[in-house]
Amino acid sequence: MTSNPYIPFPSRILEVIRHTAKEYTFRMAFEGAVKPGQFFEVSIPKFGEAPISVSGIQPGSVDLTIRKVGRVTNEVFEHYTGQTLLLRGPYGNGFDLSLYEQGEVVVVAGGTGVSPVRGVISALAETADAADKHVIVGFRSPDDLLFRDDLAVWKDKLDLTLTVDGAPEGYVGNIGLVTKYIPTLPLRDPTTAKAVVVGPPAMMRFSVQGLLQRGLREENIWVSQERKMCCGLGKCGHCRIGMHYVCLDGPVFNYTQSKEMLD
Amino acid sequence: MGCILTQEGFAGLMRELAKSYRLYGPVNKAGEGRFAGIDVVRYDFIRQAEELVLDRKSDYAFKEILTPLSETLFYFTENQVKEADMEMQEVLVFLRSCDLHAVRRLDQMYLHNGPAEDPFYRRVREKLHFVLIGCQKSGPDCFCVDMGTNRCEEGYVFSIDNIDESYRFEVKDEAFLPFFAAQGCTEAPVTPRYVTENAVHVELPETVPLSIYKSNLWDEYSTRCINCGRCNFVCPTCTCYTMQDAYYTDNGKVGERRRVAASCMVDGYTNVAGGGQYRKSNGERMRFKVLHKVYDFRRRFGYDMCVGCGRCDMVCPEYISFSACINKLARTVKEETT
Numbered sequence: 001m002t003s004n005p006y007i008p009f010p011s012r013i014l015e016v017i018r019h020t021a022k023e024y025t026f027r028m029a030f031e032g033a034v035k036p037g038q039f040f041e042v043s044i045p046k047f048g049e050a051p052i053s054v055s056g057i058q059p060g061s062v063d064l065t066i067r068k069v070g071r072v073t074n075e076v077f078e079h080y081t082g083q084t085l086l087l088r089g090p091y092g093n094g095f096d097l098s099l100y101e102q103g104e105v106v107v108v109a110g111g112t113g114v115s116p117v118r119g120v121i122s123a124l125a126e127t128a129d130a131a132d133k134h135v136i137v138g139f140r141s142p143d144d145l146l147f148r149d150d151l152a153v154w155k156d157k158l159d160l161t162l163t164v165d166g167a168p169e170g171y172v173g174n175i176g177l178v179t180k181y182i183p184t185l186p187l188r189d190p191t192t193a194k195a196v197v198v199g200p201p202a203m204m205r206f207s208v209q210g211l212l213q214r215g216l217r218e219e220n221i222w223v224s225q226e227r228k229m230c231c232g233l234g235k236c237g238h239c240r241i242g243m244h245y246v247c248l249d250g251p252v253f254n255y256t257q258s259k260e261m262l263d
Numbered sequence: 264m265g266c267i268l269t270q271e272g273f274a275g276l277m278r279e280l281a282k283s284y285r286l287y288g289p290v291n292k293a294g295e296g297r298f299a300g301i302d303v304v305r306y307d308f309i310r311q312a313e314e315l316v317l318d319r320k321s322d323y324a325f326k327e328i329l330t331p332l333s334e335t336l337f338y339f340t341e342n343q344v345k346e347a348d349m350e351m352q353e354v355l356v357f358l359r360s361c362d363l364h365a366v367r368r369l370d371q372m373y374l375h376n377g378p379a380e381d382p383f384y385r386r387v388r389e390k391l392h393f394v395l396i397g398c399q400k401s402g403p404d405c406f407c408v409d410m411g412t413n414r415c416e417e418g419y420v421f422s423i424d425n426i427d428e429s430y431r432f433e434v435k436d437e438a439f440l441p442f443f444a445a446q447g448c449t450e451a452p453v454t455p456r457y458v459t460e461n462a463v464h465v466e467l468p469e470t471v472p473l474s475i476y477k478s479n480l481w482d483e484y485s486t487r488c489i490n491c492g493r494c495n496f497v498c499p500t501c502t503c504y505t506m507q508d509a510y511y512t513d514n515g516k517v518g519e520r521r522r523v524a525a526s527c528m529v530d531g532y533t534n535v536a537g538g539g540q541y542r543k544s545n546g547e548r549m550r551f552k553v554l555h556k557v558y559d560f561r562r563r564f565g566y567d568m569c570v571g572c573g574r575c576d577m578v579c580p581e582y583i584s585f586s587a588c589i590n591k592l593a594r595t596v597k598e599e600t601t
Contacts, residue, residue, distance in 0.1 A: 003382075004346065004382045005379040005382070006336060006337075006382070006383075007337075007344060007346075008344075044508075045337075045339035045344065045508065045518060045520065046339055046508050046509070046510035046515070046518035047508055048506060048507070048508040048520075049506055049508075050536065067536065067537065069536045069537045069538075070536050073536065200539075201539075226535055226539075227533065227535065227541070228532070228533050228534055228535050230504065230505050230506045230522075230525075231506070233377045233378075233379055233381070234372075234376040234377025234378075235372060235373055235376065235377065235381050235502070235504075236503060236504050236505065236506070236522075236525070237372075237502060237503030237504070237525065237527070238503065238505070238525070238532060238533065240555070240559075242554070242559050242562070243559045243560075243562040243563040244563075245376065245377070247377075248376070248377050248378075260473060262473055262476035262477060263476075263541055263542065263547075263551070
C-alpha cells in the first residue's frame with residue numbers, strides 16, 4: 001500500500017485560544033492549500049476521529065475551533081501548545097472567496113456555525129467595499145461568544161450585527177435570533193446581493209426564508225451542511241443526502257442545490 | 264469454452280482448486296438459523312465440493328469478504344501506526360448473478376466515489392476471482408429480472424451449474440482450463456443458466472419529485488419497522504461503515520482502529536457532536552434507504568444500486584417487503600405527477 005488516505009499526519013499545536021469554557025481554537029501547523037469551509041478529521045488513536053471545520057487560515061497554520069462535546073474532542077482538550085495532534089484532510093469543497101469580493105454580501109451565522117465562515121468574514125472585512133458586507137452572527141448567550149477579538153475588528157470594518165438568543169438582565173447589546181435582523185438589512189439591491197448562511201438546521205432554514213423574502217435570488221445563497229462523517233473520502237456513507245455526499249460535494253452547497261437535498 | 268464433469272470430477276476439481284486458492288462460497292449452517300432447528304446459508308471458506316450450496320440462494324451475501332462486519336485498519340503503539348496485515352492468498356468467490364452485479368456497486372463506492380480509492384478494499388478486491396453460480400429457478404423473493412441483474416456475461420472466471428449428476432462449466436478465463444482438463448472433462452457448449460421470470464415484479468420510478476421525500480407513504484414504516492438493521496447487513500450492496508477505536512485495557516498505550524458495518528436504519532447512524540441527529544423516525548430511515556437503492560444512487564452513478572436479490576425481504580422480522588415498497592413508491596410518484 002503506497003499512500004493510504006486513512007493515515008493521519010502529525011501537526012504541532014502552535015497556540016490554543018480559549019473562547020468559552022468548552023470552545024477552544026487550536027492553531028495547527030499546516031502547509032498546503034486549504035479553503036474556509038473545508039474540514040479536517042482530527043484523529044486521536046484509540047479515541048477516534050471527528051470532522052472539524054477550518055476556522056482560520058494563516059501562512060503555515062490552520063485554526064480548528066473545537067467544542068468539547070464528545071469522546072474525541074474531550075481528548076483533544078487534554079492537549080497543549082507544543083504537543084502534536086494527528087490530522088487528515090483538508091476535505092470538502094469549501095467557500096469560493098472570489099464569489100464574495102464584489103458587491104453586497106450578507107453572512108448569517110449561528111453558534112459554532114461561525115467557525116466555517118470566519119475565514120469568509122475576515123476576507124470580506126479586507127475588501128474595498130467592506131461597508132457593503134453585512135454580517136449577522138448569533139450566539140446562545142453572552143458567555144457563548146466565539147472569536148471576540150475578531151468581532152471587535154469586524155465591527156469597525158464592516159456592517160456587523162452581533163446578537164445573542166438570551167442574556168441576563170442588564171446586558172447591553174442585541175437580544176434575539178439572527179433572523180430578527182434580516183428584514184432590516186440595509187441592502188441597496190437584494191436581487192444581486194449574495195448570502196452565506198451557516199448554523200443549526202432550523203436557523204439556516206428560517207434565515208434563507210428571510211433572505212428570499214427580502215428578494216435575494218436562490219442562486220445567490222450558499223449554505224454549509226453538517227453531517228456525521230467517518231471518512232471524509234466518500235466511502236463511509238454517513239454524510240449522504242440524496243445523491244450528494246456532504247464530504248465530497250459539500251459541505252458548501254448553493255441553495256439551488258441544497259433546497260433539493262431534503263432529509 | 265464449455266466443460267462437463269461428473270460428481271467425482273467436480274469433487275476433484277474443488278480439491279485441486281483448493282491447493283491454489285481459498286474457496287469462499289455459500290455454506291449450509293445446520294441449526295444456526297433464526298428458529299430452533301432451522302438452517303441458514305451463509306458465506307464461509309470451504310474445503311470440498313459437498314459444502315457448496317448450489318440449489319438455494321444464500322440468506323447472507325458474499326460481501327463480508329470485501330467489507331467484513333469488523334475490520335481492523337491500524338494498530339497503534341505509542342507513536343507508531345501500523346497498517347493491519349492481510350492474508351495474501353487468491354480467493355475464488357462462488358456467487359450468483361445478482362451478487363456479481365453487486366460487486367460493481369461495491370467497487371463504485373470503495374474505488375470510484377471520491378478522489379481516492381479505499382486501499383483496504385482494494386487490497387482484498389485484487390485477490391478475488393468470481394465463479395458464477397447459474398440459477399435454475401427464481402427464489403420466491405427475487406426480482407432480478409426487473410432490476411436487470413439476472414444475467415452476467417462477464418466478470419467471472421468460470422460458471423457452475425449442477426444438473427442432476429453432471430456439473431457444467433463455462434470457462435471464461437483460460438488460466439483455469441488445466442484444472443478442468445486434469446479431471447478429464449468432456450467439452451461441450453455451456454451457457455450458465457439464468458432466470459428469465461420472477462414471481463415478484465417491481466416498477467421503478469424514473470424521477471422522484473421532492474414531495475415524495477416528505478410524503479406520508481413512509482409513515483407505515485415508522486410503525487412497522489423496528490430499526491434492527493438486518494436488511495442492511497444481508498444486502499449485497501450496502502457499504503456503510505463507522506470508524507471505531509479501541510484500546511487494550513491491559514495497556515492503554517496500545518490499541519487499534521477498526522471499521523465496523525453500519526446501518527442507516529439503526530439509531531446513531533446520523534449522530535453529530537452535541538447530540539444532533541437526522542432522520543429520527545424509522546419511516547424517514549426507510550425513505551433514505553429505499554430512495555438510495557432505486558433512485559439516488561442512479562442519479563449519481565447512472566444505474567440502480569438494488570440488484571433485486573430479495574434478501575432484505577427474507578430477513579425482515581416485521582415482514583416488510585422492499586419490493587412492495589418500491590411499487591408503492593412508484594404508484595405514489597405516478598399519483599403525484601399526474
